[in-house]
Amino acid sequence: MPKKATERTALEVGRLKAPGVYAVGGVAGLYLQVVESGARTWLLRATMGGKRRDMGLGGFPDVTLAQAREKARAARRRLEEGVDPIEERRQARSALAAARAASKTFEDCVEGFMKAKESEWRNPKHRQQWQNTLDTYAGPVMGQLLVGDVALAHVLKVLEPIWHEKTETATRVRGRIEQVLDWAKVRGYRKGDNPARWKGHLDQLLAKPRKISKVEHHAAVPVDAVGAFLVDLRSMDGMGARALEFAILTAARSGEVRGALWSEFDFAEKVWTVPGERMKGKVEHRVPLSKQAIELLETLPRFEKVEVVFPGVKGQVLSDMTLSAVMRRMKVDAVPHGFRSTFRDWAAERTNFPRDLAEMALAHVIESKVEAAYRRGDMLAKRLKMMQAWADYCDAIPKAGNVVPIKSA
Numbered sequence: 001m002p003k004k005a006t007e008r009t010a011l012e013v014g015r016l017k018a019p020g021v022y023a024v025g026g027v028a029g030l031y032l033q034v035v036e037s038g039a040r041t042w043l044l045r046a047t048m049g050g051k052r053r054d055m056g057l058g059g060f061p062d063v064t065l066a067q068a069r070e071k072a073r074a075a076r077r078r079l080e081e082g083v084d085p086i087e088e089r090r091q092a093r094s095a096l097a098a099a100r101a102a103s104k105t106f107e108d109c110v111e112g113f114m115k116a117k118e119s120e121w122r123n124p125k126h127r128q129q130w131q132n133t134l135d136t137y138a139g140p141v142m143g144q145l146l147v148g149d150v151a152l153a154h155v156l157k158v159l160e161p162i163w164h165e166k167t168e169t170a171t172r173v174r175g176r177i178e179q180v181l182d183w184a185k186v187r188g189y190r191k192g193d194n195p196a197r198w199k200g201h202l203d204q205l206l207a208k209p210r211k212i213s214k215v216e217h218h219a220a221v222p223v224d225a226v227g228a229f230l231v232d233l234r235s236m237d238g239m240g241a242r243a244l245e246f247a248i249l250t251a252a253r254s255g256e257v258r259g260a261l262w263s264e265f266d267f268a269e270k271v272w273t274v275p276g277e278r279m280k281g282k283v284e285h286r287v288p289l290s291k292q293a294i295e296l297l298e299t300l301p302r303f304e305k306v307e308v309v310f311p312g313v314k315g316q317v318l319s320d321m322t323l324s325a326v327m328r329r330m331k332v333d334a335v336p337h338g339f340r341s342t343f344r345d346w347a348a349e350r351t352n353f354p355r356d357l358a359e360m361a362l363a364h365v366i367e368s369k370v371e372a373a374y375r376r377g378d379m380l381a382k383r384l385k386m387m388q389a390w391a392d393y394c395d396a397i398p399k400a401g402n403v404v405p406i407k408s409a
Helices: 010-014 065-080 085-102 106-116 124-142 152-159 167-186 223-234 239-250 254-258 291-299 322-329 338-350 355-361 369-374 380-396
Strands: 020-023 030-034 040-048 051-060 271-274 285-288
Touching: 010 065, 030 065, 040 065, 040 085, 051 065, 051 085, 065 085, 106 124, 106 167, 124 152, 124 167, 152 167, 223 239, 223 338, 223 380, 239 254, 239 291, 239 322, 239 338, 239 380, 254 322, 285 380, 291 380, 338 355, 338 380, 355 380
Parallel strands: none
Antiparallel strands: 020 030, 030 040, 040 051, 271 285
């Protein structure tokens, strides 16, 4: 143990300003270090782990002489107990830094999750829907909570008020909370089971969505009225009317039609290839074109430097409300997406085409993994026959007169 120096008084210590290291006494190995800049710090020199080491005890005068001596005595007691106080302090600082790094709120984790999944969003609207639902429903309850503290009680507080009234929204919120908490766990921000998981957990506490939700189908034009509708539609001017007509003939989604580019069409093969990034299922989809669909495309004007098939007035893609606006002007109580249901009803009720052929035409995701594994092709030739039959059906019953408002069932 170092030899104890003569104890200096606080006044004497205050006068030590020349650069150097000064023993101050009171505790063996306690020194005041004065550096060239004039800064003064306390040091405890002691043998730790078989080596002589200097342990900082703080700066003077923020740490007084009396406080420095007390800190030095405490450090020496730890040494006598076989504990390295420098290593102990390093570990404590490391644990504190780790705890601070892991102190993320649920809101922080939502932001981190959204950034991590940035490339997966189908479009900005889809991303905004995610953000809005979590901000609206989960934010007020758990947004400012540390994500590690989010528990079952918080999840139920979010879901229970909307579970029966807004079942579809509530199920989406639950799934999104679950994903954010899973992300947070993998990142090390929380531990334990996910309180938002459904199977074997929330399914025991909340009613099954399919038992309480009201299925609201898209309002659709009945199969028997589609011919009369097309007669009136074809009498209307505007690119929106032509896009809607093409959507009906191809049973495609509005977004797929509005974003169609001339480069996607092979008129020799009578095929429209929609790239995966524009498909709901993110898989490339080939659409066989009926004679009526091709004739419609051939009547469309082609503008220089405009690749969009159904452009707006400035050559841009039509807005998602354009096709709906056409139907409102026609005073028809239905929506563009409903024509996919009309097509499906026609295939099931008026034809002998196989069910999976119609599902392929609609580009529906195959729920059965076994069926998906065995389905290699897209049966394009067979689907061409079906789409031609559909287009012929639409032309076969041109009823005179204007289309009257059709009430959805």
